[in-house]
Amino acid sequence: xxxxxxxxxxxTYVHREPSTLRKALPWLVLAAVLLGIGYLIFTLVQSxxxxxxxxxxxTVKGGWISFLLVLLTACGVLALTSLIGQRLGMRSTGRQVRxxxxxxxxxxxxxxxxxxxxAVYPLLYVLLAAFDPKNSLxxxxxxxxxxxxxxxxxxxxxxxxxxxxxGKLFDGVTIPLxxxxxxxxxxxxxxxxxxxxxxxxxxxDTKGLRRHRGMAIQVLVVALVLLVVFxxxxxxxxxxxxxxxxxxxxxxxxxxxxxxxxxxxLSTTAGYAMARLRFPGRFQTLLFxxxxxMFPVFLALxxxxxxxxxxxxxxxxxxxxxxxxxxxxxxxxxxxKGYVESLPESLEEAAMIDGASRWGAFxxxxxxxxxxxxxxxxxxxxIGTYAEFILxxxxxxxxxxxTVGVMLRSFTAGQFSTKWGIFAAAATLGxxxxxxxxxxxxxYFVGGTVAGGVKE
Amino acid sequence: xxxxxxxLRRARSLxxxxxxxxxxxxxxxxxxxxxxxxxxxxLISGLISTAFPGAPSSVVLICMAPVLVLLLLLALxxxxxxxxxxxxxxxxxxxxxxxxxxxxxxxxxxxxxxSGTNSGYGDTSVKTPVTVSADRLSVTFSRxxxxxxxxxxxxxxxxxxxxxxxxxxxxxxxxxPVNARxxxxxxxxxxxxxxxxxxxxxxxxxxxNAIRAVGLANFREIFGRASTELIPVFLWTVVFAFSTMxxxxxxxxxxxxxxYNKRLKGRNIYRTLLFLPWAIPSVIxxxxxxxxxxxxxxxxxxxxxxxxxxxxxxxxxxLWAKVTVLLVNLWLSFPxxxxxxxxxxxxxxxxLYEAAGIDGASRWQQIxxxxxxxLRTSFxxxxxxxxxxxxxxxxxxxxxxxxxxxxxxxxxxxxxxDILLSWGYNTAFTSSGGQNYSVASAIAMIVFFLTLLISLVxxxxxxxxxxxxx
Numbered sequence: 001x002x003x004x005x006x007x008x009x010x011x012t013y014v015h016r017e018p019s020t021l022r023k024a025l026p027w028l029v030l031a032a033v034l035l036g037i038g039y040l041i042f043t044l045v046q047s048x049x050x051x052x053x054x055x056x057x058x059t060v061k062g063g064w065i066s067f068l069l070v071l072l073t074a075c076g077v078l079a080l081t082s083l084i085g086q087r088l089g090m091r092s093t094g095r096q097v098r099x100x101x102x103x104x105x106x107x108x109x110x111x112x113x114x115x116x117x118x119a120v121y122p123l124l125y126v127l128l129a130a131f132d133p134k135n136s137l138x139x140x141x142x143x144x145x146x147x148x149x150x151x152x153x154x155x156x157x158x159x160x161x162x163x164x165x166x167g168k169l170f171d172g173v174t175i176p177l178x179x180x181x182x183x184x185x186x187x188x189x190x191x192x193x194x195x196x197x198x199x200x201x202x203x204x205d206t207k208g209l210r211r212h213r214g215m216a217i218q219v220l221v222v223a224l225v226l227l228v229v230f231x232x233x234x235x236x237x238x239x240x241x242x243x244x245x246x247x248x249x250x251x252x253x254x255x256x257x258x259x260x261x262x263x264x265x266l267s268t269t270a271g272y273a274m275a276r277l278r279f280p281g282r283f284q285t286l287l288f289x290x291x292x293x294m295f296p297v298f299l300a301l302x303x304x305x306x307x308x309x310x311x312x313x314x315x316x317x318x319x320x321x322x323x324x325x326x327x328x329x330x331x332x333x334x335x336x337k338g339y340v341e342s343l344p345e346s347l348e349e350a351a352m353i354d355g356a357s358r359w360g361a362f363x364x365x366x367x368x369x370x371x372x373x374x375x376x377x378x379x380x381x382x383i384g385t386y387a388e389f390i391l392x393x394x395x396x397x398x399x400x401x402x403t404v405g406v407m408l409r410s411f412t413a414g415q416f417s418t419k420w421g422i423f424a425a426a427a428t429l430g431x432x433x434x435x436x437x438x439x440x441x442x443x444y445f446v447g448g449t450v451a452g453g454v455k456e
Numbered sequence: 457x458x459x460x461x462x463x464l465r466r467a468r469s470l471x472x473x474x475x476x477x478x479x480x481x482x483x484x485x486x487x488x489x490x491x492x493x494x495x496x497x498x499l500i501s502g503l504i505s506t507a508f509p510g511a512p513s514s515v516v517l518i519c520m521a522p523v524l525v526l527l528l529l530l531a532l533x534x535x536x537x538x539x540x541x542x543x544x545x546x547x548x549x550x551x552x553x554x555x556x557x558x559x560x561x562x563x564x565x566x567x568x569x570x571s572g573t574n575s576g577y578g579d580t581s582v583k584t585p586v587t588v589s590a591d592r593l594s595v596t597f598s599r600x601x602x603x604x605x606x607x608x609x610x611x612x613x614x615x616x617x618x619x620x621x622x623x624x625x626x627x628x629x630x631x632x633p634v635n636a637r638x639x640x641x642x643x644x645x646x647x648x649x650x651x652x653x654x655x656x657x658x659x660x661x662x663x664x665n666a667i668r669a670v671g672l673a674n675f676r677e678i679f680g681r682a683s684t685e686l687i688p689v690f691l692w693t694v695v696f697a698f699s700t701m702x703x704x705x706x707x708x709x710x711x712x713x714x715x716y717n718k719r720l721k722g723r724n725i726y727r728t729l730l731f732l733p734w735a736i737p738s739v740i741x742x743x744x745x746x747x748x749x750x751x752x753x754x755x756x757x758x759x760x761x762x763x764x765x766x767x768x769x770x771x772x773x774x775l776w777a778k779v780t781v782l783l784v785n786l787w788l789s790f791p792x793x794x795x796x797x798x799x800x801x802x803x804x805x806x807x808l809y810e811a812a813g814i815d816g817a818s819r820w821q822q823i824x825x826x827x828x829x830x831l832r833t834s835f836x837x838x839x840x841x842x843x844x845x846x847x848x849x850x851x852x853x854x855x856x857x858x859x860x861x862x863x864x865x866x867x868x869x870x871x872x873x874d875i876l877l878s879w880g881y882n883t884a885f886t887s888s889g890g891q892n893y894s895v896a897s898a899i900a901m902i903v904f905f906l907t908l909l910i911s912l913v914x915x916x917x918x919x920x921x922x923x924x925x926x
Contacts, residue, residue: 044779053766054767058758059761059766101719109722112711137753152759153753153758154755266550267547269544279482279540292551292559293555295559295562302893302896307557311517313514325554389739430740438734442731
């Protein structure tokens with residue numbers, strides 16, 4: 001046995017009993033945290049005790065007791081049905097089924113349903129409010145109604161739902177027929193994309209679907225690009241901000257799309273060079289990229305504004321896109337570098353032996369292979385830009401240039417002039433394209449986002 | 457001639473200079489090319505704007521781009537070893553123009569008194585009538601400006617003759633002020649170094665609200681009031697980022713483990729529905745929550761009313777507002793943590809569970825002894841980047857509470873839910889903050905150093921440096 005040998009062999013595990021303090025530490029921390037949370041809850045509850053019930057809210061005294069009773073009853077019923085299910089299952093399959101496993105699954109369902117209800121009901125409520133001309137986001141509930149859902153205001157009057165709020169968004173808007181046609185085409189292809197995604201989930205054989213999928217994406221992109229490019233502010237002559245909502249959607253799509261394209265243009269070559277080329281300064285540049293993105297861009301806002309003002313680009317899409325471009329580079333370069341490193345280098349080497357230059361190997365071999373990554377970079381940037389608010393709010397000063405976020409903020413900000421009904425309608429319409437994109441491209445999106453963090 | 461040519465050829469065939477010299481040479485060449493193209497682009501755009509006075513000032517960008525491309529190609533002919541750098545040039549140019557330049561400007565603002573008032577323009581609040589002499593070289597104030605005993609104190613002169621100070625002149629419309637350099641001062645008459653244009657009919661004059669260097673005064677101001685602003689805001693920032701991280705991780709972990717159960721029917725439906733908060737742009741959903749958390753009309757309080765809870769002041773009570781911010785942030789980001797958990801779980805081999813099952817381990821024991829320890833490796837980087845992200849999670853704070861409600865004894869720019877970043881934003885952009893750009897820039901620098909610290913720990917844990925060096 002030499003020293004060399006012991007270094008090479010894997011370290012052997014030697015069990016050491018941790019000290020008492022080391023063993024007690026997690027429990028001490030847990031106790032402290034629980035105490036803190038307990039104190040917080042106590043303070044919060046104390047701040048509520050003795051408050052008079054609000055006039056605008058229908059209060060049921062001791063309602064939580066009934067709620068707990070309902071939950072307990074549900075658990076009891078589930079315990080019973082699990083028992084029946086277990087017996088039936090054992091008889092029909094002849095296998096041993098553990099009662100606790102069945103009950104556990106049933107209780108999981110109950111918990112998940114509650115979680116889904118809490119997580120999704122707010123969205124459903126806003127969706128319903130969009131159709132409610134009486135502005136149910138900000139109204140007195142109907143105390144005289146015997147139905148408890150109406151009485152408490154948890155549901156708007158389902159009978160009184162209209163398209164009035166949506167109508168206000170399209171007030172004074174002229175849309176030529178060909179644009180309607182293009183819009184319908186885009187909607188249809190997006191719907192087809194969603195259906196294909198659904199089918200893909202159910203069926204395992206998806207070869208034939210891939211062609212349709214590609215076609216749907218092409219039609220969608222072409223229709224949207226035509227729509228976005230040829231829609232003009234002159235089509236929107238209505239009074240008030242809300243009549244220009246469709247224009248703001250168009251503006252957002254334009255800005256997000258161009259930012260996404262710019263992100264691909266700027267980060268792919270850089271990411272490729274970082275992954276494959278070895279030259280002095282590569283590591284330093286990479287570090288520079290990483291550290292630059294840590295400076296909070298929002299606080300450089302004054303400087304960005306001053307810069308764009310000198311260039312005469314305030315209140316222009318060019319200025320906004322250029323301002324976004326700086327933030328788009330570092331992260332995407334890093335992601336693309338990781339992706340290129342995961343590709344086998346032998347492909348490029350083979351191409352270069354066949355006479356391709358470095359650049360040729362990049363454009364002819366690596367780029368065609370990185371389709372899914374490019375889709376992810378584009379989508380991530382697109383969705384991120386769509387949801388951006390601060391820069392857009394500062395740089396875009398004219399109503400005709402506003403993006404969706406700024407437009408929505410104009411409905412909700414201000415003490416006495418809030419338009420919650422219109423906000424709900426606009427939020428519904430504004431969220432739809434992103435939801436459709438998200439679910440249509442979920443495969444790329446989830447895969448790419450999580451790939452950054454989760455390592456095997 | 458021939459010698460020069462051969463030496464040039466020899467220089468071209470050289471491979472890249474290695475080591476730090478190569479880095480410096482490449483940076484110097486790129487910087488020279490960039491500076492030259494900016495210069496040439498600026499000159500051309502100057503020519504264009506004299507030929508066509510209506511041309512927008514963004515013409516300088518359009519002029520610069522072709523010049524830059526041309527010069528880059530030229531540089532590549534001279535230094536072929538620069539080839540590798542050219543892959544980085546597009547990203548570098550944009551990064552320098554729209555990230556580095558603003559950062560440099562911000563850092564320089566931090567040491568000045570730049571604000572809404574001290575903005576480098578004339579002070580219109582103390583305009584005083586003036587007359588210009590016939591030779592257009594001196595300006596006489598018709599009276600002492602209100603509230604000042606002498607012109608020296610009014611103009612803020614360093615020297616008693618006010619040499620090299622600036623006076624701002626307005627015509628009757630007051631739209632386009634003219635700055636004039638002062639040569640000397642005599643009573644209420646200022647002698648100027650250059651003549652005022654004949655076409656300019658000056659009616660009023662005022663002092664310049666100059667942006668002056670103030671050294672470390674902004675930092676002194678911030679740290680001087682640290683006990684009422686910096687420290688509480690910093691503590692809340694840390695508490696906010698940390699508890700968001702823990703809450704989201706717990707929720708994501710629980711849901712992920714529940715949904716990874718292959719026996720569970722309809723788990724795809726649950727997963728699809730629970731994705732929704734992630735799929736909808738947060739700029740929309742956060743504003744939605746403002747309505748839902750309203751004390752009098754919000755649906756949250758209406759629901760709680762059914763349970764017998766009195767109306768909770770979600771957004772108006774300092775303590776409750778903090779709870780609300782955490783809850784909304786939980787709603788916004790648990791789908792991501794859930795997805796991350798599911799992806800991480802799918803990397804754990806089923807054999808382990810099988811073996812444990814054979815050994816008689818219960819489901820709970822399997823979770824505690826197999827799942828959680830194995831999740832730790834993939835969860836550490838996610839948690840740390842979550843902390844870093846939430847440390848600067850300006851969007852949720854600004855759109856939900858705008859930093860409020862205000863806390864008695866603290867300035868209104870540092871409300872109960874303000875994190876460092878939103879405090880800086882309020883200082884710069886709200887009227888209550890006095891549009892104090894310089895203090896905001898100083899705050900930005902503090903935030904930057906804190907972020908740097910967090911990110912260093914973060915990168916160390918995630919192995920970013922090893923990955924970069926590879």
